[in-house]
Amino acid sequence: MNTRSESDRLLGAADIRRIADQAGIHPTKRLGQNFVIDPGTVRRIVRLAGVKPGQSVLEVGPGLGSLTLGLLEAGCLVTADEIDSGLARRLPQTVSERMPEALDRLTVINRDALTLTPQLADNAGRTADLTLVANLPYNVATPIILTLLARFANLSRFLVMVQKEVADRLTAGPGSKVYGAPSLKLAWYGRATQAGRIGRHVFWPAPNVDSALVSFVRDEEGHIGEDERTRIRVFALIDAAFGQRRKTLHAALKGLVSPEAFKAAGIDPSRRGETMTIAEFAALERAGREVDA
The missing domain is CATH 1.10.8.100 (rRNA adenine dimethylase, C-terminal domain)
Structure with a gap:
């Protein structure tokens, strides 16, 4: 039986550092690892994503599980894809410790997100309607988004955290200085808008760039036909x-x-x-x- 109160089911700064120490995990710039340490930010992301109990969610780059726990708390069925094998092994343990009743709603995949297919992400690939909610690795955020939209026809919407400059490019319109290939390619699938800023202080380690949320809805009557x-x-x-x-x-x-x-x-x-x-x-x-x- 889980005796944790609602307020301490998610991960705070001390929890993140403790888990990282126990697992011998050190954030790497190469993999774009910046872990969210603020439960309030996690719940804000989940709320803005608009996910409901029983909804299938794909999370790319779950890291130490901050957002994963938030999505499970909301009742989602979460497929978490983590490229770092150490983090992938640790994630089910963290969920078991913090939210054991939700463990059967979590599937962990240890792969590069750019290699994901509906067959490899079985639970996410078979569902009729899939939502992507993720704190994406900033160095490969745009390729991940476009690759998943191309491969997962059931990916109907997403809410992702990316570098502010990337968010500006993804949501730009014609004539803007930052309008370019990413803006147009994302527009092929649907409409993207910015959904808010994220401060640097909610991450460990703190990044050297500003972050923003991008919301997207696939246009079923657009070019995807x-x-x-x-x-x-x-x-x-x-x-x-x-x-x-x-x-x-x-x-x-x-x-x-x-x-x-x-x-x-x-x-x-x-x-x-x-x-x-x-x-x-x-x-x-x-x-x-x-x-x-």
Whole structure:
């Protein structure tokens, strides 16, 4: 029987350091490990994620379990993917100590998130509706988000903590100085918005960058209905358009898009990539196929 009160079921600063010491775990910059030490911040993230009891949640980079416990406290079915084998082994023990009644709702996977597939993340892959809630490793946050959206068709929304600069890029609109390939590729799947700032003092060790929350909802009536080959071609156009940011579309997409395709799509080739919406890139790709047919 769990005798802990609600207030001490989650991990505070002293708990995090104690568990790390016991397990011989030392946070590494290489893996982007900064552990949340404030229960209030954890509950705020869970609340903003809008998760409900019985909901399937994928957590990438659970670390020492701060957010994992918060998600389990909310009644979620959590699949936690941790690249660090020591942390992956320790996580079930932490849950058993703090919230034993929730242990059967936790599945731990020891893999690089960029290699995850619905088959490897069995519990997360089979559910009809999946939510990603995570404090993502800042150095690979954008590739993780885009990879999971591409592979998990059931991933309908997410709330993630990332570096503030990354949050700015992911949620930027056309014309913004930070608008670019990540902004457009995420827009292919749905709509992203910023959901708040996170102070540096809630982490151990404290990062040297500011953090922010990004909320996302997949657009079921958007471009995700397109086949995978179409997405790959559209993303290739985006990458080329931003490969040399100051070039016009005519110059950046030379050899990829013909003058006839620009005309058919109704897009001025003297424009630059940062003025384009995801719908316009999709239209340009479609016109290119039709012209070449």
